Amino acid sequence: xxxxxxPRTRAARKPFEVRRAEIxxxxxxxxxxxxxxxxxxxxxxxxxxxxxxxxxxxxSKNALIEEIYQSIFVGAWKKEWDALLSDRTRPVRERLVEFxxxxxxxxxxxxxxxxxxxxxxxxxxxxxxxxxxxxxRIIRPVMREMAADIGTTITPENEPKLLELAxxxxxxxxxxxxRKFVYGxxxxxxxxxxxxxxxxxxxxxxxxx
Amino acid sequence: xxxxxxPRTRAARKPFEVRRAEIxxxxxxxxxxxxxxxxxxxxxxxxxxxxxxxxxxxxSKNALIEEIYQSIFVGAWKKEWDALLSDRTRPVRERLVEFxxxxxxxxxxxxxxxxxxxxxxxxxxxxxxxxxxxxxRIIRPVMREMAADIGTTITPENEPKLLELAxxxxxxxxxxxxRKFVYGxxxxxxxxxxxxxxxxxxxxxxxxx
DNA sequence: CCCTAGCTTTATCACACGATAAATAAACAA
DNA sequence: TTGTTTATTTATCGTGTGATAAAGCTAGGG
Numbered sequence: 001x002x003x004x005x006x007p008r009t010r011a012a013r014k015p016f017e018v019r020r021a022e023i024x025x026x027x028x029x030x031x032x033x034x035x036x037x038x039x040x041x042x043x044x045x046x047x048x049x050x051x052x053x054x055x056x057x058x059x060s061k062n063a064l065i066e067e068i069y070q071s072i073f074v075g076a077w078k079k080e081w082d083a084l085l086s087d088r089t090r091p092v093r094e095r096l097v098e099f100x101x102x103x104x105x106x107x108x109x110x111x112x113x114x115x116x117x118x119x120x121x122x123x124x125x126x127x128x129x130x131x132x133x134x135x136x137r138i139i140r141p142v143m144r145e146m147a148a149d150i151g152t153t154i155t156p157e158n159e160p161k162l163l164e165l166a167x168x169x170x171x172x173x174x175x176x177x178x179r180k181f182v183y184g185x186x187x188x189x190x191x192x193x194x195x196x197x198x199x200x201x202x203x204x205x206x207x208x209x
Numbered sequence: 210x211x212x213x214x215x216p217r218t219r220a221a222r223k224p225f226e227v228r229r230a231e232i233x234x235x236x237x238x239x240x241x242x243x244x245x246x247x248x249x250x251x252x253x254x255x256x257x258x259x260x261x262x263x264x265x266x267x268x269s270k271n272a273l274i275e276e277i278y279q280s281i282f283v284g285a286w287k288k289e290w291d292a293l294l295s296d297r298t299r300p301v302r303e304r305l306v307e308f309x310x311x312x313x314x315x316x317x318x319x320x321x322x323x324x325x326x327x328x329x330x331x332x333x334x335x336x337x338x339x340x341x342x343x344x345x346r347i348i349r350p351v352m353r354e355m356a357a358d359i360g361t362t363i364t365p366e367n368e369p370k371l372l373e374l375a376x377x378x379x380x381x382x383x384x385x386x387x388r389k390f391v392y393g394x395x396x397x398x399x400x401x402x403x404x405x406x407x408x409x410x411x412x413x414x415x416x417x418x
Numbered sequence: 419c420c421c422t423a424g425c426t427t428t429a430t431c432a433c434a435c436g437a438t439a440a441a442t443a444a445a446c447a448a
Numbered sequence: 449t450t451g452t453t454t455a456t457t458t459a460t461c462g463t464g465t466g467a468t469a470a471a472g473c474t475a476g477g478g
């Protein structure tokens with residue numbers, strides 16, 4: 001990044017919480033583009049302020065990054081999704097498609113996916129935590145609802161296979177997003193179509209379809 | 210990384226090509242662990258040499274990184290895989306399972322997968338090139354062989370769906386590797402079992418199974 | 419055994435980095 | 449209008465960075 005410091009007009013004075021929230025929001029898109037090793041000077045330029053300003057709001061660069069993690073990963077989950085996934089008044093395939101439509105509306109964009117991958121490679125705990133959450137709130141509910149629909153019981157014997165099947169659905173959908181938003185390569189179906197097909201294939205993989 | 214420079218014994222003197230190859234190989238595992246922003250001093254410490262030595266063999270840090278890309282991405286493909294995938298004397302599912310068993314033996318390790326993700330986030334051309342290659346040498350052959358086996362014709366109408374179906378197989382398998390080798394989280398089946406199941410599900414998604 | 423080619427190290431440069439302290443200026447209350 | 453508060457900027461520190469130049473050392477040929 002080229003940090004040309006052109007003659008700047010003094011940054012507008014803003015209330016503490018407003019500026020703080022603005023820094024978190026804009027820094028997220030900045031680090032998503034340039035990685036967490038990008039400099040605080042370039043960040044300041046991106047924000048339209050000067051470099052030391054950040055230190056009024058966060059004790060260190062890393063503290064700011066931690067805050068971004070929180071806003072991105074913890075804020076991703078919408079609590080109505082738990083109810084949506086387990087609403088047995090509706091056909092299970094319909095629920096799964098609607099859930100993945102909504103979930104991917106949140107995570108399938110360049111900013112979210114790149115921050116997720118950057119964080120994962122940094123080896124921060126929050127990504128392992130996030131995967132554990134995905135398993136608890138998506139993978140296992142999906143298994144449970146499919147099992148209930150088909151009339152199968154989850155046993156210690158078939159559980160490993162069922163877990164990996166559900167993870168495979170998740171992974172297939174996720175990788176579509178990686179291709180499109182991280183690598184910028186071609187995809188051949190709209191998101192919704194791809195999800196519908198994936199859910200169909202997944203549901204059909206259970207014994208009595 | 211802590212670059213403690215303990216009293217070192219002078220590095221063994223080695224012929225040009227030997228040392229050069231050693232640097233590429235060891236630097237690959239170094240950058241896989243610490244990312245491409247890790248310093249040349251820490252790299253030298255990792256190699257058991259001093260920092261300026263690298264510059265006898267590569268004009269810049271980035272030139273070394275480019276060489277690592279080549280060795281990892283171009284070197285990944287084994288030419289017998291083309292023949293394996295299209296060997297119509299054998300059942301198609303068997304071929305797909307054997308191919309993915311072998312392919313994942315090469316790429317499913319912490320070093321390969323982390324370098325792949327690091328490179329992708331850096332936005333280097335080689336990753337887009339690699340994805341194009343995957344599509345040409347895996348995705349399309351898989352489609353073609355399945356179509357031939359089932360007796361279906363690939364048309365402009367069904368091609369997008371068939372492409373995404375094959376990508377979904379690839380993505381599901383790949384994400385298993387990401388979970389295991391990048392995030393270090395639990396997986397519930399051995400690699401071979403997961404592949405066998407995935408290929409089965411994929412094959413069954415075609416009309417006449 | 420010595421000598422030279424060339425592999426390896428020491429010393430150093432110019433600059434970029436995260437972070438801190440002190441000065442400046444804009445908003446708001448009296 | 450004036451005084452106080454606090455958001456923002458300027459100036460700077462100590463350290464780490466990729467890279468270069470010159471000196472040091474070791475293996476192999478004679």
